[in-house]
Amino acid sequence: MSSPFRSFSSLFSTTLIMVLGAGLLTTYLGLSLARDGVAQLWIGAMMSAYYFGLVVGSKVGHRLIARVGHIRTFVASAGIVTASALGHALTDVLEIWLVLRLIVGTGMMCQYMVLESWLNEQAESNQRGTVFAGYMIVSYLGMIGGQTLLSFFPELGLQPLLLVGICYALCIVPIALTRRIHPQPLHPAPLKILTFWRKVPQSLTTILIAGGISGSFYGLAPAFAAGTGLSNAEVATFMSVTILAGLLSQWPMGKLSDRIPRSRLLRFNSAVLGLLVLTISLLPLTGWILLLMTFCFGILAFTLYPLATALANQNIEQNERVALSATILLTFGIGATLGPLLASFLMQLLGNTMLYLYMAVCCLILFLRLTQVNYNQKIAKKLLAQQQSSDYQVASGDLVSSPLGAALDPRVDEELVQQQMRDEPSSELDPSTTAQAETKDTVQSNADQSFEHVEHVEHVEHVEHENDTAAKTSSHTTKET
Numbered sequence: 290m291s292s293p294f295r296s297f298s299s300l301f302s303t304t305l306i307m308v309l310g311a312g313l314l315t316t317y318l319g320l321s322l323a324r325d326g327v328a329q330l331w332i333g334a335m336m337s338a339y340y341f342g343l344v345v346g347s348k349v350g351h352r353l354i355a356r357v358g359h360i361r362t363f364v365a366s367a368g369i370v371t372a373s374a375l376g377h378a379l380t381d382v383l384e385i386w387l388v389l390r391l392i393v394g395t396g397m398m399c400q401y402m403v404l405e406s407w408l409n410e411q412a413e414s415n416q417r418g419t420v421f422a423g424y425m426i427v428s429y430l431g432m433i434g435g436q437t438l439l440s441f442f443p444e445l446g447l448q449p450l451l452l453v454g455i456c457y458a459l460c461i462v463p464i465a466l467t468r469r470i471h472p473q474p475l476h477p478a479p480l481k482i483l484t485f486w487r488k489v490p491q492s493l494t495t496i497l498i499a500g501g502i503s504g505s506f507y508g509l510a511p512a513f514a515a516g517t518g519l520s521n522a523e524v525a526t527f528m529s530v531t532i533l534a535g536l537l538s539q540w541p542m543g544k545l546s547d548r549i550p551r552s553r554l555l556r557f558n559s560a561v562l563g564l565l566v567l568t569i570s571l572l573p574l575t576g577w578i579l580l581l582m583t584f585c586f587g588i589l590a591f592t593l594y595p596l597a598t599a600l601a602n603q604n605i606e607q608n609e610r611v612a613l614s615a616t617i618l619l620t621f622g623i624g625a626t627l628g629p630l631l632a633s634f635l636m637q638l639l640g641n642t643m644l645y646l647y648m649a650v651c652c653l654i655l656f657l658r659l660t661q662v663n664y665n666q667k668i669a670k671k672l673l674a675q676q677q678s679s680d681y682q683v684a685s686g687d688l689v690s691s692p693l694g695a696a697l698d699p700r701v702d703e704e705l706v707q708q709q710m711r712d713e714p715s716s717e718l719d720p721s722t723t724a725q726a727e728t729k730d731t732v733q734s735n736a737d738q739s740f741e742h743v744e745h746v747e748h749v750e751h752v753e754h755e756n757d758t759a760a761k762t763s764s765h766t767t768k769e770t
Contacts, residue, residue, distance in 0.1 A: 297412075299467040300404055301423060303460045305431045307367075307400060310456030312435025314374055314393070315339070316528055317449045318386075319511035320521055324445060329512060329641075331383050333633025335390050336508025337626045340500075342394020344622035347615075349395060350402035363403040364461055370396040371457040378450050403464075410473065429536040433529050440525035479612045480619065485601070489613075491662050492601035493620050495555055498655045499593040500624025502648050505632040506531070506590065509644050516641040517575070530580050534587025542592040543599075551600040556659045558596070562589040563652030570645035590648075594621065 315336070322332045353362045373392045376385070405424070412420040442449045486493055510531070514524045546554055568574075569582055598617060605613055628651075635643040 297408060297420060297423070299463040300407055301427045302463040303363075304404055304424065305427045305434075306456050306463075307397070307460040308428050308431030309434045309438070310374070310453045310460070311393075311397060312432040312532075313438050313449060313456070314435075314453045315507055316436055316439055316511050316525065317445065317453070318377065318390075319508060320439075320515060320524060321445055323512035323515045327383065329509065329633040329636040330630075331633075332512050333505070333508055333629035333631075333636075334387060336504055336629040338387050338390040339394040339508075340504050340622055340625035340629075342391040342396075343398045344619060344626070345391075346395040346398025347402070347618060347622075350399040353399060354403065354406070359403045359407060360465060363400055363464055366396040366399040366403075367457055367461045370400070371454050374457060375450065375454045378447050400460075425539075426536070429532065433532050433536070436525045436529040436532065438525075440522040443521045445521060480615050481609075481612045482616055482619070485605075485613055485616045489601040489604050491552055491555065491659055492597040492604075493616070494658050494662075495559075495593055495597035495600075495655060496617055496620045497624040498651050499590070499597065500621040500626075501628025501631070502590050502651055503594070504625030504628040505644060505647065508629040509632055509636065512636075513641045513644045517573075517579075527580065527583060531583045531587040532591075534584040535591030538588040538592055539595065542588075542596065546596055546599060551596055551603065552659065552663050555593070555596055555600065556656060556663070558589050558593060559652045559655045559659065562586070562593075563649050563656065565589065566645040566652065567649040570642045570649060 318335055319332055322335070350362070353365075357365070370393050373389045373396070376389050380386075408420055408424060438452065439449060510528065511524050514527045515521075519527060565582065565585055569579075569586070574582055601613055601617065602610060632644050632647040635647050
């Protein structure tokens with residue numbers, strides 16, 4: 290059996306090159322705007338537009354793939370993203386840049402959906418975990434590579450922007466030349482927002498705030514670092530160290546979450562992260578101390594999302610995980626859209642340090658909310674903690690995913706994905722599922738009959754007891770007479 294990395298080398302190569310360009314473009318735009326003295330509110334708006342585009346793309350991608358197929362969708366999206374990225378070099382009008390960021394986000398989500406649906410359908414059952422982990426590792430490496438490349442262009446000329454265009458153009462080559470069979474079109478995953486907010490409030494609250502923190506960091510941290518006096522190369526190192534910490538912490542945090550209740554671990558992480566970002570905002574940190582603090586920030590901030598996702602999957606049934614994935618994506622996207630806007634507004638009013646002070650307030654709100662919900666559901670959580678213990682999902686701090694993330698997850702049943710998302714009749718149920726349902730109905734019917742029988746016996750015994758009592762009373766009265 291061939292290695293999954295060799296089997297999917299074309300898709301992994303495409304992912305690496307594409308995310309490399311995306312990471313380079315995000316940091317480049319943030320530094321360029323900060324260098325030109327643009328208000329922080331515009332910098333935050335640029336990042337918000339990108340994440341809003343990702344959410345829009347999650348709805349557009351399904352229809353586009355169903356209409357023209359996977360490779361045509363990917364090529365068309367890559368062409369649009371390339372043109373939009375290079376369009377930043379043609380004008381300095383911020384309103385146009387805002388629209389370009391929205392288009393880039395929409396196109397990239399379509400590309401993510403093509404890659405993830407392809408990996409999901411053609412990954413063998415015994416290799417799904419390895420393929421999924423490989424996809425996330427390649428995504429992280431691409432983001433780190435994008436920050437590293439920026440350090441070679443300290444002047445922030447047009448060269449980084451040209452390199453972004455080259456990356457988006459070259460990412461087409463591996464997937465266009467692949468010999469793998471195209472996957473089938475998919476339908477949009479169902480959304481059950483209110484249902485899941487009632488079932489897993491701790492998880493979705495964490496994901497919402499984690500989206501706000503991640504979106505603010507990627508969009509505004511370059512401007513914050515530049516404002517502290519760091520050069521462009523040092524800003525690139527600052528960003529790379531943070532993302533690297535997120536990558537290295539995924540496996541240890543996953544193992545730790547198998548031994549410590551995830552709700553408790555989320556409260557601990559949010560409290561420690563709050564103290565950490567409060568320290569960064571109040572103290573004038575520089576040099577290796579600043580790098581150490583941002584490394585710790587990456588460990589805590591970029592593991593909130595996978596911990597919350599694991600906690601959510603732990604508390605729902607398997608047949609709800611595809612819908613949960615879509616709800617998680619939407620929730621994270623809303624947080625990542627609103628977070629940079631709010632943080633940039635505070636930075637414009639009160640200074641660059643408000644970025645991390647805003648994160649500290651977010652962590653405080655998260656900790657209080659998690660504590661409240663955990664207290665109200667303490668008894669229920671004790672029962673749920675006895676369920677499956679291997680739900681930790683490796684995930685990136687960025688929104689490098691699509692509604693198909695659950696389909697690619699090795700924990701989700703493949704037949705269930707076909708019924709819910711592929712273009713197949715949903716009325717055709719699995720015989721084993723039907724048999725289980727019939728068995729469950731039979732057992733319930735027998736239980737109801739047994740319960741009725743017990744009630745009948747108890748009623749008869751009660752009547753006989755009343756008759757005996759009446760007879761004894763009558764006999765006693767006769768004797769007295």
